[in-house]
Amino acid sequence: GAVVSQHPSWVICKSGTSVKIECRSLDFQATTMFWYRQFPKQSLMLMATSNEGSKATYEQGVEKDKFLINHASLTLSTLTVTSAHPEDSSFYICSARESSGRMYEQYFGPGTRLTVT
Amino acid sequence: GEDVEQSLFLSVREGDSSVINCTYTDSSSTYLYWYKQEPGAGLQLLTYIFSNMDMKQDQRLTVLLNKKDKHLSLRIADTQTGDSAIYFCAEGANSNSGYALNFGKGTSLLVTP
Numbered sequence: 001g002a003v004v005s006q007h008p009s010w011v012i013c014k015s016g017t018s019v020k021i022e023c024r025s026l027d028f029q030a031t032t033m034f035w036y037r038q039f040p041k042q043s044l045m046l047m048a049t050s051n052e053g054s055k056a057t058y059e060q061g062v063e064k065d066k067f068l069i070n071h072a073s074l075t076l077s078t079l080t081v082t083s084a085h086p087e088d089s090s091f092y093i094c095s096a097r098e099s100s101g102r103m104y105e106q107y108f109g110p111g112t113r114l115t116v117t
Numbered sequence: 118g119e120d121v122e123q124s125l126f127l128s129v130r131e132g133d134s135s136v137i138n139c140t141y142t143d144s145s146s147t148y149l150y151w152y153k154q155e156p157g158a159g160l161q162l163l164t165y166i167f168s169n170m171d172m173k174q175d176q177r178l179t180v181l182l183n184k185k186d187k188h189l190s191l192r193i194a195d196t197q198t199g200d201s202a203i204y205f206c207a208e209g210a211n212s213n214s215g216y217a218l219n220f221g222k223g224t225s226l227l228v229t230p
Binding site: 004006034041042043044045046049093095105106107108109110111113 | 160162165221
């Protein structure tokens with residue numbers, strides 16, 4: 001149980017285009033989903049917290065107009081990187097917290113590697 | 118992740134025990150976590166410990182918590198080559214959006230035959 005998937009697992013896009021990444025909780029409902037960014041050999045940095053049916057809360061320094069987050073259902077959150085640039089190339093990982101589970105447990109997706117050329 | 122510190126690299130021989138150490142700074146952290154990340158993959162929750170516990174054991178994994186020193190360790194007994202991965206320590210902390218995880222930079226564990 002508690003499986004989180006991400007799609008796509010790997011994407012290459014041209015500079016200036018937008019890319020959408022999906023995060024799904026497959027066998028549970030997730031009121032809250034989190035989006036992290038990981039640079040090579042670095043830690044995960046929390047970008048934003050997404051709550052179903054409401055606006056996402058962004059961490060300091062994260063541009064909300066550039067990283068659009070939508071959490072339209074209890075099993076799906078999307079992250080859209082708008083007008084992507086090479087510096088946006090990174091590994092994006094989402095996690096989900098069960099609606100009925102303990103608030104301290106998060107389950108992570110396998111990640112999406114974004115390369116912007 | 119800058120408030121959670123880990124050594125970056127550890128090498129052990131197969132069959133030996135591995136000990137990965139972590140220090141954190143948020144004394145209000147209620148839970149502390151260990152995650153495993155294999156190359157190109159997401160994070161797998163290995164174990165977590167509540168802040169009022171000193172130790173937690175789960176099969177080959179033993180977590181020790183020294184809350185006074187804000188020190189957390191993960192011991193892997195009888196380390197296998199399949200244990201080679203990056204291990205992240207994380208503390209549960211309050212962010213702009215409520216409760217979230219603050220990660221260290223990860224310790225790369227290399228297990229040699």
